[in-house]
Amino acid sequence: MRGTLLAMVLGAVSASGMVLADEVTVLTADRIHTSDPQRPQVQAMAWNQEGRLLELGESAALLAKYPQARRIDASGKTVIPGLIDAHGHLMGLGYALMRADLTDTRSKQEILERLRTYAAQLPEGAWLLGGGWDQNDWPEKVFPAATDLDAAFPDRPVWLERVDGHAGWANSAALRAVAAKSGKPLAGDWQPAGGRIERKAGKPTGVFVDGAMALVYEVVPPADDATREQAAAKAFDAAVRHGLTGVHDMGVSREDLALFKRFADAGKLPLRVDAYADGDGNALADLCANGLYRHPGGRLEMRGVKLYIDGALGSRGAAMLEDYSDDHGNHGLLVTDPVTYEASVRKALGCGVQVATHAIGDRGNRIVLDTYAKVLGDKAGSDHRWRIEHSQIVALEDIPRFARLGVIASMQPTHATSDMPWAEDRVGPQRILGAYAWQRFLHSGARLALGSDFPVESVDPRLGLYAAVTRQDREGQPPGGWQPEQRLGAAEAVRGFTADAAWAGRDEKEVGQLAPGLRADFVIVDEDPLAVPSAQLDDLHIRSTWVDGKPVYETP
Numbered sequence: 001m002r003g004t005l006l007a008m009v010l011g012a013v014s015a016s017g018m019v020l021a022d023e024v025t026v027l028t029a030d031r032i033h034t035s036d037p038q039r040p041q042v043q044a045m046a047w048n049q050e051g052r053l054l055e056l057g058e059s060a061a062l063l064a065k066y067p068q069a070r071r072i073d074a075s076g077k078t079v080i081p082g083l084i085d086a087h088g089h090l091m092g093l094g095y096a097l098m099r100a101d102l103t104d105t106r107s108k109q110e111i112l113e114r115l116r117t118y119a120a121q122l123p124e125g126a127w128l129l130g131g132g133w134d135q136n137d138w139p140e141k142v143f144p145a146a147t148d149l150d151a152a153f154p155d156r157p158v159w160l161e162r163v164d165g166h167a168g169w170a171n172s173a174a175l176r177a178v179a180a181k182s183g184k185p186l187a188g189d190w191q192p193a194g195g196r197i198e199r200k201a202g203k204p205t206g207v208f209v210d211g212a213m214a215l216v217y218e219v220v221p222p223a224d225d226a227t228r229e230q231a232a233a234k235a236f237d238a239a240v241r242h243g244l245t246g247v248h249d250m251g252v253s254r255e256d257l258a259l260f261k262r263f264a265d266a267g268k269l270p271l272r273v274d275a276y277a278d279g280d281g282n283a284l285a286d287l288c289a290n291g292l293y294r295h296p297g298g299r300l301e302m303r304g305v306k307l308y309i310d311g312a313l314g315s316r317g318a319a320m321l322e323d324y325s326d327d328h329g330n331h332g333l334l335v336t337d338p339v340t341y342e343a344s345v346r347k348a349l350g351c352g353v354q355v356a357t358h359a360i361g362d363r364g365n366r367i368v369l370d371t372y373a374k375v376l377g378d379k380a381g382s383d384h385r386w387r388i389e390h391s392q393i394v395a396l397e398d399i400p401r402f403a404r405l406g407v408i409a410s411m412q413p414t415h416a417t418s419d420m421p422w423a424e425d426r427v428g429p430q431r432i433l434g435a436y437a438w439q440r441f442l443h444s445g446a447r448l449a450l451g452s453d454f455p456v457e458s459v460d461p462r463l464g465l466y467a468a469v470t471r472q473d474r475e476g477q478p479p480g481g482w483q484p485e486q487r488l489g490a491a492e493a494v495r496g497f498t499a500d501a502a503w504a505g506r507d508e509k510e511v512g513q514l515a516p517g518l519r520a521d522f523v524i525v526d527e528d529p530l531a532v533p534s535a536q537l538d539d540l541h542i543r544s545t546w547v548d549g550k551p552v553y554e555t556p
Contacts, residue, residue, distance in 0.1 A: 023049040024066045025549060028059040029074035032522075033530060034514040035081045035499040045079075047520040051548030055516050077543060078528040080494060081514050082245025082521030083461045084501035086410050087389055087451030090249045090273065091256055092165070093238060094231025095223070096455035100130030102160060107138055108148050111160075116152060127220055128153060131161035131455070133169065136314060136422045143198055146172045146206030159216055164456050166312035167209045170216055175204060177219045186215075194335040196317070210311040210335050232259055236270050240545045240553040242460040245521040246272040248410075248451065248505050250306045250356065250389060254282040257293070257302055264300045270552040272299045272521070274505040276306040276356055280344040288351035298519075299547070303506065304354035306389070307344055308335045310364035313419060313426055318361030318393060325428035332361050338371070345375045354506065356387040356410065362395045362431065369401050380405050385506060387449070390415070391441070393427055394434045403445035408504045410449045411438065413468035413493070414457040420471075420482040432483075438468065439486045449504035450496030461497055465529060466538035468493035474538060490530050490537070520549035 028044045034056065044059040046066055055062065063071070100118035105111045111133060119128050135143055149158050149171035157174040161167075170178070179186050186197060186204040195211025197204050208216055223231070239247055252260070252275035263269040277283035284305050287293065292303040311317020311333045316324055319332040336344075341357075348355045355372070359365040368388055373380060384406060391402070391409040402409055416423075416436035424432045434440070441448055452464050466474070468488040471481035481487055488496070502512025511521050526541035545553040 024054065024069040025072060026062050026066050026069040027072040027074060027079065028063070029077050029079045029524070031528060032056065032079040032514060033081070033494070033528075035495055036513045036515045039515070045514060045520070047549045049549075051520045051550065053514060053516050053518050053520050056514060074524050074543075077524050077526060079514075079522050079524055080529060081498040081512060082523055082545070082547065083243045083497045084246035084248070084272075084505070084507075084512065085239075085244055085451040085454065085459070085461060085464075085497070086248045086449035086501040086504055087250050087412060088239075088247045088454045088459065089165075089251065089456075090235040090239070090247060091228070091231055091252075093455045093459055094233070094235035095129075096131055097234045097238065098227070098231060100128065100160070101132055102130050103132035103163065105133060105137070108144055112149070112152050115149075115158070119153070119156065122156075125156065127174075128156055128158045129160075129220070130158075131165075132163050133160055134163045134314060141422075143167075143205065143207045144169050145200075146170055146175055146204075149206070157219075159220055162315060164312040164314050166317050167207060167315040168213050168216060170206045170208065172206070174216065174219075175206060178215050181219045182215055193337075194333060196333060209315050210317050210333050228256075228259055232256075232263065233268075236263070238459050240270050240547075241542075242462070243523045243525075243542045243545055244271060244459070244461060245523070245545060245547050245552075246274065246501070246505075246507070246511060248274045248276065248449075248501070250276050250358075251278040252276060252283060252302065253278045254286060257283060260300050261295060264295045264297050267297070269297070269299045271547055272507075272511065273301075274304070274507065275300065275302040276304040277302060277353070279305070279307055280347065284344075284348065284351070284353065287353050288347070292352065298510070304356055304387075305344075305348050306356050306358065307341060307348075308358045309338075309341055309368055310335055310359060310361050313360055313392065313423065316426070319364040319367070320361045320393070320427070320431075321363045321366070321395065322431075324426055325431075326425045331363070334364070334367075338367055341367070342371050342375065345371055349375055349379075354385055354387070356389050358389045360390050360392045362393045362398070362434065365391060365394045366398055369398060369405065369407065372405055372407060373401075376405070382406075385504065387504060390453075392435060393431060394437065395431075396434045396440075399434060399437065399440050399446070400444045402441060408447050408449055409441045410451065410504060411436070411441075412451050412453045412457060413438075413464045413488075414452055416471060416482065417467040417473055418457065420473075420478075436483070437486055438488055442488075442492070447500055447503065448492075448496050449501045450493065451501070460538075462538050462540050462542075464497065465490070465493045465540075466534070468496065469534040469537055476535060490534065493537075494529060520546060522546050 158171040196209040198207035310319035499512040
């Protein structure tokens with residue numbers, strides 16, 4: 001008995017402290033990229049039962065140190081830190097997976113074909129909901145109209161969100177429902193705050209932009225609890241299947257946070273969710289009243305707020321300093337009045353809440369920078385980590401202000417490759433120099449956090465890595481890449497989805513790198529993303545996704 005006890009005690013001692021050998025897991029692989037500049041590549045790593053990394057190093061050394069450890073042999077594979085999408089919308093993704101999918105449609109006729117197929121499964125009278133259309137991909141390149149839908153759906157209400165979520169397309173049945181609810185005629189020349197009803201000869205065409213979309217959401221039947229839970233589960237599953245171990249969920253309501261808590265309480269939240277409150281509403285009020293939120297399981301938190309200043313470029317709602325080059329007289333939209341916006345930023349500062357603001361146009365970005373500078377004052381040099389989400393079209397003279405103010409540029413590489421066929425038409429040859437300008441931001445000293453803005457773009461971070469490094473579409477166009485001087489290197493792109501994304505969420509002491517004391521969040525892939533030709537980054541083969549040292553997805 002004494003000999004057995006002594007053996008147990010001796011087996012528990014390691015350089016990392018008292019660790020039972022049979023509670024340790026050691027993984028060996030051809031290469032493990034750590035995103036840790038102190039030790040960028042190793043061949044083995046060990047973690048404990050709680051999913052904390054103990055140490056990393058050479059395979060022989062760690063296997064000798066932990067002879068009783070559970071072994072995982074990933075020979076021929078590469079391990080990278082868990083990928084973190086710094087800007088996504090989980091419930092939006094879940095709902096998108098449950099509605100008519102109109103992404104990549106090339107004509108209104110193709111949309112009608114997809115809608116007819118989808119509508120066949122709907123109960124009589126139910127709304128037909130869909131999303132993903134982009135008029136820039138159609139031959140005519142102009143907004144659609146309710147009449148384009150009416151022949152196929154004369155009685156069933158139809159509501160279709162544009163790919164960026166900043167415009168929607170309704171048929172006449174939906175317009176009638178909106179008019180009956182609003183109590184105000186949709187015709188005329190009035191416009192709702194922060195939005196635009198598209199009209200022809202004073203009558204609504206069926207397209208609603210930004211704040212005007214709220215008129216439709218007032219009459220669209222809300223999702224019930226079962227549908228919401230199903231949407232969340234589908235989104236979580238899609239994320240981990242594509243190698244994501246974390247998501248910064250931009251715009252989470254009080255109700256959706258409660259839903260995520262139920263998943264976390266039940267041990268069914270497979271990835272880490274940094275939830276950002278949905279504007280100056282109930283969720284922010286809860287943070288101010290109760291303090292910043294962190295679930296005891298370590299996979300869910302809400303410590304920031306997502307605000308809006310303008311719309312989107314594709315629907316010409318991004319706020320510009322000068323007219324759109326292809327729409328003279330149009331400067332875009334301010335979704336939030338600057339005075340109201342400043343009050344919300346001050347409120348967040350007073351509550352100790354991190355601020356993240358959607359800004360697309362150069363005017364929108366300038367207003368946010370000016371407001372941050374004004375509100376922060378002498379605290380601009382503090383570790384506030386405020387963010388601008390998208391930082392998409394920025395005046396060249398404003399780019400250095402990000403680093404000076406300590407503002408993170410949270411950007412989405414696939415936005416550049418989706419927008420490149422028409423972006424210069426919108427803003428012209430001079431303003432495009434400050435658009436999707438990743439290297440200009442890095443050279444100015446700013447931090448980049450990379451994401452996708454799913455479901456606007458695909459949830460698959462491999463497409464983000466590919467777009468960041470090539471600035472090409474998946475057919476390899478244009479040759480050499482669009483504005484190739486702004487391409488990121490493979491290591492820079494991976495860092496944007498790992499260490500820098502973690503830093504943007506104040507999670508660098510937990511995730512983002514593979515180093516002792518951090519969480520064992522990682523992805524096993526067949527290929528080495530830092531060594532394969534850049535054209536192959538979108539086709540990396542994910543073998544498994546791990547969170548807290550346990551697989552949350554494995555390739556069948």
